[in-house]
Amino acid sequence: MSSTINPTSTRPSHGRVLRRLGSAAVAAVALAGGLAVATPAQAAGGGYNPSFLYAWNWGDCSVKVGVVRDVYSPWAAIGGSSVTCSQRHSSTKVTVVQLFNGNVVSGSSASTSFANSYGTGGRILETPRFCGGGYWSQRATVTISGLGAYTFTTPQAWVQTGC
DSSP, X not given: OOOBOOOOOBOOOOSSOOOHHHHXXXXXXXXXXXOEEOBSSSOOEEEEEEEEEEEEEETTEEEEXXXXXXXXXXXXXXXXXXXXXXXXXXXXXXXEEEEETTEEOTTOOEEEEEEEEEESTTOOEEOOOEEOEEEEEEEEEEEETTTEEEEEEOOOEEEEOOO
């Protein structure tokens, strides 16, 4: 299936801002792959989109991976992951990436670590915003002390973003 190239959003940045040079390099790489990076560079999620949310139980933890609602217009694709555990773990690491037509989107990785925690709490780790029409999915690699490491991948869904 061929993907469409969409223009980069011109919304102003909020939160952490990628430097212009870095943002331009990421945009050039993404456009070469049939995608456009949407600004703001910081993901702007409004919680999970329940239509594209998947959850797994792993040990004493619940792992959620899916699409995060974009609060900006035109809307873009944002991936997210969160982990909630019933027992405290000495370390928890979560990395989430976007996949587009089965391939990891360059520049889409987001990662965080917590020490002596119950997971990410109420926080959702979010990828940057991306534009494009094609098959999107999200992949989270979670490492939790006492449980090990596991990769969770959502099924692909054809989506045409709004940007």
